[in-house]
Amino acid sequence: MDWLLKIDEDLIFWKNKIEPILRFEKYSQTCRIKTPTRVIEFIHSNNSIIIDGVLLTKNFQKDSRLPKKSSQVIKNGTAVIQGYIEQVDSARAGLPLTFYTMDFILGTQHEYATDIDSSGYFHIVLEINGTQNIYLGAEYFNDIRQLIISPGDTLTINMPMSGEIENIHFAGNNSSANYDIFYMNEMQSTYIPSAKEQARALKLEPIQYVDFRRAFRATQEKFLKDYCNQSNCSELFKKWFFANTEINYFTKLLNFSWESMNYGIGNDKRLTGDLRNEFEIQFIDSINENSKAYELSASYFALINGLANHFLNRSEEDFKKYRQSEIRYILTNELLITEEEKSFLRRFKDNGIVISSLNQSDKEKWWSIEDKLANDLQKYRHKSSYESFLSHFLEAKNSKTRDLLLTQFFYRNIIELEDFERMEWAYEKTSSIIENPDYIEHIKEWYESTKNQKKQIDSLMLSTMKFDGDGQSLFGHIINYNRGLVTIIDFWATWCKPCLTDFEAQRQLKEEASKIKFVYLCVNSSERNWNTTLIKYNPLGDHYLLSARQSHELQEFYNIRSFPSYLLIDKKGKIHQNIPSPTSRIEFLKYVEGLN
Incomplete structure (x- = not known):
């Protein structure tokens, strides 16, 4: 359905394009609007508007809409999302509108934010790999919402009032699929098991849990059939819903195996490594070799990401x-x-x-x-x-x-x-x-x-910095060398991505608290990778590459089980464990102040 909107007498939306109004002329039966690219004439007739011979109802009628034909696009490109919020409540005024997309290849999420101007208008360009669902932030709704967009598409959204999804309007190639996604929640909640039921199912034995997830999937498929019979759903929405249903099924099975293995849910001996591997291989082989449906769902790429990461956490x-x-x-x-x-x-x-x-x-x-x-x-x-x-x-x-x-x-x-x-x-x-x-x-x-x-x-290799002796001797050396200073000990590894992220996050703390000394202890890493990482990130401080013995001793003595891990040595040489992370700058500085 095409629709027309007029915003604060300054902007007009028609044929999926928002333009400034240069001139507005009103006659007895007709109106004329002039924009930089066109002249639009329209006639008022009761509760309808006729523009260029096209009849538009004044108010959106959800039940009467017809699904538009849209297809899945498999290519890189950009998509435009534009629109406006007619009334922004005071609690949300000034907040940017945030969108999240997924990189198909890397499985990484990208965040885009756009300001909303004084008239409520927003406009943003997103880079995407193909037709996919993206996430709309919760700033103007009560929860994060999903949308479907394609490269080359312009999706226009009109929100009469922030948070009121029952009156939202869409226009664009995938508008019908987006209506389906937004409105399905009203009906879907009556079909699926409650959160309590799903939590109880985690205590079941593996075979029973698989049966529970299969029944859950069958319920979702029944919902799709009933919902589409009522709402005349678009084919793109059906593909997207099917993909999400299948991926949700395998995500829950894999999470069941991962959590049982790593966090001891229920009887931690009930799930062997072989069964976990079976779930993983089942998921991979479940996807139709020629199907493109799964690429509609960001959950698919998130699950691929989870598989790759959890593989490293072996039994x-x-x-x-x-x-x-x-x-x-x-x-x-x-x-x-x-x-x-x-x-x-x-x-x-x-x-x-x-x-x-x-x-x-x-x-x-x-x-x-x-x-x-x-x-x-x-x-x-x-x-x-x-x-x-x-x-x-x-x-x-x-x-x-x-x-x-x-x-x-x-x-x-x-x-x-x-x-x-x-x-x-x-x-x-x-x-x-x-x-x-x-x-x-x-x-x-x-x-x-x-x-x-x-x-x-x-060509820029650093000279290596090592300390001969055991781990406790190294720590004694660090304490004596930095006596009188507050010293942070950062245990890290070249293969630890959070460690590298923390290097960047520590910069502001170093600028504000220049008297705090940083000492970096690199564990379980090769000398070449250690050197190249320091050259790239240049974290200011003293650096030591630990030997195997030093790594084992210090990790065991200070009960270090993950990286990065931090210790603090106060001015008197006392060692503090369980400290706030230096990346939590304000909390960390309060802790240091409390030492004096």
């Missing part, structure tokens, strides 16, 4: 296998280890090695071996973990999702972290497996760009 059983593999690898380096060290390692050849369970003498032996083979062992660990990821997802038959997983994994674990140690090998290995030519092209571009960056960094 104790998987970790034990890694340790066994490491020991076998070390034993092949006969020229680098002594007979006594070989004998020591053979004790753990079948069961792997858990450092924290060793006595002090055996810990010393293991740390000595790790330090001796530090560079080779680091490369082996990186390579074996990458190969393990590849082999796991190669079990899937569906190349569509598998290729996307591999592309994302290469970007996040090699390119984004600038892991030059294994970049060339990972590029050759990954690009030889991926079948999608578009993804191969992306990988090639990233690889070539990062390789050129590596050449520049190689």
